[in-house]
Amino acid sequence: MSATHVRAQVASFAAAPVLGVAVAVAAVLTALSGRYGFHRDELYFLVAGDHPAWGYVDQPPLTPLAARLSTAVFGDSPAGLRVVATLACAATVVTVAAVARELGGGRAAQVLAAACTAVSGFVLAVGHLVSTATFDMLAWVVVCWLLLRLLRTGDRRLWLAVGAALGVGMQNKYLVALLALALLAALLATGPRHVLRGWWPLAGAAVALAVALPSLWWQAAHGWPQLTVAGGISADDGAENRVLFVPQQIVFLSPVFVPVWIAGGLRLWRDPALRWARAFVPAYLLLAVVVVVSGGKPYYCLPLLLVLLAAGCVASVSRPRAMWPAVAVTAVISALISLPVLPPGAVGAVNGVNKEQGEQxxxxxxxxxxxxxxxxxxxxxxxxxxxxxxxxxxxxxxxxxxxxxxxxxxxxxxxxxxxxxxxxxxxxxxxxxxxxxxxxxxxxxxxxxxxxxxxxxxxxxxxxxxxxxxxxxxxxxxxxxxxxxxxxxxx
Incomplete structure (x- = not known):
């Protein structure tokens, strides 16, 4: 199938309804952003933002910089700080809808993908708080969307955009490099390999390195303290993370969405019309193995699950009587677990599932x-x-x-x-x-x-x-x- 023919099969972007979903979730997050109070990590970011640097021992500079910018513009309060998190969450919702479009989704599938993303428990949790995971999730889905567009169209000039997104993501969290390596390995194993030929991929890698270089230089000059931090996380929580990996893959988005993202993975792997996108399935599996072996946090795999979810929404849109009630039920459950809707005295009821609620x-x-x-x-x-x-x-x-x-x-x-x-x-x-x-x-x-x-x-x-x-x-x-x-x- 030629690139021109594939390009002609893509539906127009459902801008109005997708943006409507993004605006709705942004409105909910904004309305609740001032409840409870700052999270411990947010308080740390506020101080780090007052000590601007190209790096910190446990993170690159983007999140503290975003915290400083948000409070400078919108006020030194939880609501003012969290504006940037709200915007990042809304952008994630729109990007996942764009992923569904690249994978053959029409208007209804794009809206469904946006809605499933918007009500997912983890997406709401990191959209409510300013955290490195907030911007990491957005960076990952943007990289995935750009790579899907590159694979679909065959336009290797998009490697420059992929590289820029990777570089910006690395200024927030180095974990995005694992995504790049997993996708590269999957492309080499399953194809299409022709997109890796020539100098465009090397140019994209050069862009990524150039954007990330100041932070990497800081880490190197300070003895790579990020590796010490990562080792400590693995040593302290690694066994627990391994035990919880599968359960948390089920609950991160929503248990009722599990059949959707499984169907999405099977569709990417089996559908001849999507053979060009099948690398995302082994990339997720490879990343899962790396996370489990290293004792990393199970949520590291979440953005690739969102890609599989988007693929599944394209197949599930024909069953609206099943999907939209599932979205509504998920919205209620996710709000209770991920957002500050309960009275502070009742937080203990959900703190065991999402301890970040109590940390506010x-x-x-x-x-x-x-x-x-x-x-x-x-x-x-x-x-x-x-x-x-x-x-x-x-x-x-x-x-x-x-x-x-x-x-x-x-x-x-x-x-x-x-x-x-x-x-x-x-x-x-x-x-x-x-x-x-x-x-x-x-x-x-x-x-x-x-x-x-x-x-x-x-x-x-x-x-x-x-x-x-x-x-x-x-x-x-x-x-x-x-x-x-x-x-x-x-x-």
Whole structure:
């Protein structure tokens, strides 16, 4: 089949209804964006955005930059911060509809693909919060859409656009390189291989490298700390991630959508008219193997599932009586699990499924507990005193909420906060330490420690900081410049 003939078979893009779905999900996300409060990662991104750099120990610069831009334009609040996440989610919905179009979907299939994406639990979860996964998901589906268009049309000039999308994605999260490698291996194994010939693919790779180079250079200059972080994630959560991989592949989008994306994979693999797109099936399987073996997060595979879902929507559109009720049921369930629709006191009902819900509750209360303890530090001691937080969520909360409560800028040795410290050696104490309840081993680095307070989020939500300890220590047991390398941790 010639490229010209294939191009003629593609339906026009259903712009109005697809954009209507995107606007609807954006409206829901906007309406709920101010509930609960900041997530611990968002508080970290806010501080990182105030320390602009080409990289951080645990991520490239795009997400902190987006956080800084969004709050500068829309206000320093959860609602202002999350505008960029809302826009990224809406763009993801539109792009998946465009993927369905490339795979032969007409108007109805494109709208169905957009709707299934918009109500999927994980898509809503990362669309509500600013996270690296928010922009990573968008980058992956854009790369997939561009590659599908290249494969369908045979226009190898699109390698430049694919490379640009990969480069931008790598400025957000290096994980997108795994997508590129999986797709490359699948194309070599199943074809069409002719799109890999000539200098256009090399030019696309050069564009990707050029765009990503500043961040990669930063990582290389700092000893590739991202690899240390990834190793820590695998060591801490790898076994759990392997056990949960299959269940989470089922629930990420929606259990009722599983037959749709399975049908989509079978369609890509079996349909002679889509032989040019079959590489996406082994690419997903290969990526799944890599994620399981490495102990990575199961959601890493989600964007390729969205491609299979789009392919399945083309086949499922002939059964609207089954599909649209499934979309409605999924919308209700996903909203309860992924969005802040419940009263804060009821979050415990869904926190076991989506713990990120609980991580948006209790940060002002943590700052209140630290402020109460700080007020008890004698005024004569405060010039030498230090507020030290165990992790970046606590430090981010104190950086955001502390000034209004009279709490000085916090220090932490967690992730990139370690690069923004240590305190001066002249800060000989006292040290006001905030730590999670079970992390009492941290006190070995200080002298004469006693707990003077604890954190209560006021809603009995069992998140990571509920009942966190506020501990007053007389002094560090060594100068901060010596202590810092012992305190520094990446996970």
């Amino acid at each position: 509750i209790g940060w002002p209360q943590l700052a209140d507990a630290v402020a109460d303890a700080w007020s008890a530090v004698p005024a004569a001691d405060r010039p030498r005193a230090v507020v030290f937080a165990q992790n970046y969520g606590e430090a981010g909360a104190l950086a955001h909420y502390g000034p209004a409560r009279g709490v000085p800028a916090p220090y932490s040795a967690h992730m990139s906060f370690a690069d923004w410290g240590p305190p001066p050696d002249s800060a000989t104490g006292p040290v006001l330490l905030v730590r999670q309840r079970e992390a009492d081993g941290l006190e070995q680095y200080f002298t004469d420690c006693r707990q003077v307070g604890s954190v209560d989020n006021g809603h009995d939500v069992g998140n990571e900081e509920q009942l966190a300890a506020v501990v007053l220590c007389a002094a560090p047991n060594a100068p901060w410049s010596q202590l810092w390398s012992w305190l520094r941790h990446y996970y």
